Amino acid sequence: MIELVNVKKVFNAGNPSEFSALNSVTLNIAENHVTVLKGPSGSGKTTLLSIVGCMSRPSAGRVKLNGREITSLPERFLTDIRRKTFGFIFQQPNLIKGISVLENVMLPAYPLGEKRAQLRAKALHGLNELNLSSKANAKVEWLSGGEAQRVSIVRALINDPGIIIADEPTAHLDTKLSYRFMEIIEKFKAEGKTVIITSHDPLVYEAAMVDRVVNLRDGRIEDMPA
Numbered sequence: 001m002i003e004l005v006n007v008k009k010v011f012n013a014g015n016p017s018e019f020s021a022l023n024s025v026t027l028n029i030a031e032n033h034v035t036v037l038k039g040p041s042g043s044g045k046t047t048l049l050s051i052v053g054c055m056s057r058p059s060a061g062r063v064k065l066n067g068r069e070i071t072s073l074p075e076r077f078l079t080d081i082r083r084k085t086f087g088f089i090f091q092q093p094n095l096i097k098g099i100s101v102l103e104n105v106m107l108p109a110y111p112l113g114e115k116r117a118q119l120r121a122k123a124l125h126g127l128n129e130l131n132l133s134s135k136a137n138a139k140v141e142w143l144s145g146g147e148a149q150r151v152s153i154v155r156a157l158i159n160d161p162g163i164i165i166a167d168e169p170t171a172h173l174d175t176k177l178s179y180r181f182m183e184i185i186e187k188f189k190a191e192g193k194t195v196i197i198t199s200h201d202p203l204v205y206e207a208a209m210v211d212r213v214v215n216l217r218d219g220r221i222e223d224m225p226a
């Protein structure tokens with residue numbers, strides 16, 4: 001589904017602060033699998049995830065999505081692919097203050113031009129699924145950390161992405177909410193979605209539904225379990 005061949009990422013190339021965050025990473029991410037990218041702080045997990053999710057480009061190497069080479073596509077095509085293919089869940093929920101929970105959830109869908117009533121119904125359904133119906137009209141600054149995190153999950157799903165990308169999703173969650181998050185991941189998998197998570201939380205990478213753990217160290221894949 002996603003194929004990386006000899007991917008490198010160099011930051012500040014040509015400067016004294018030049019840094020190779022990824023070195024010749026070759027990786028196949030299988031459809032409908034849950035893949036966890038694991039490794040110490042600074043090992044390149046977030047950098048790799050941002051390349052997989054078309055948020056940044058590799059300095060060298062190739063990235064293919066469903067057999068299509070996307071490495072050198074112009075930015076507007078990448079934006080379109082990003083919007084239609086991926087749902088992003090970040091460590092920090094990154095919700096927009098001053099507007100309601102419901103509006104935050106609907107926001108990523110506006111560029112796709114879906115009818116507002118239809119979109120609203122979909123957003124409310126998503127909020128209901130994560131027990132957030134009563135918060136639909138609340139401002140996001142009123143939410144608890146766990147509620148904000150769940151809103152960001154509903155937002156990530158609004159365009160019905162085939163691939164969910166989550167960067168350290170349990171970093172700010174307590175144990176109970178972390179388990180709840182993993183239940184949600186299990187549900188995605190049952191729906192046929194592909195999930196890629198970065199984490200150094202054993203509760204995530206030791207979970208039964210995880211198909212593959214990829215160990216990163218110093219910007220390289222340490223081992224390639226079958």
Ligand SMILES: Nc1ncnc2c1ncn2[C@@H]1O[C@H](COP(=O)(O)OP(=O)(O)OP(=O)(O)O)[C@@H](O)[C@H]1O
Pocket residue numbers: 011012019020021039040041042043044045046047048
């Ligand atoms: N924009 C940037 N400019 C320079 N260096 C960067 C940049 N982004 C990341 N790096 C460096 O690349 C390395 C890998 O960073 P990355 O965020 O991918 O690590 P990580 O494994 O996700 O770490 P953590 O678990 O702490 O989030 C780090 O040493 C980081 O300082």
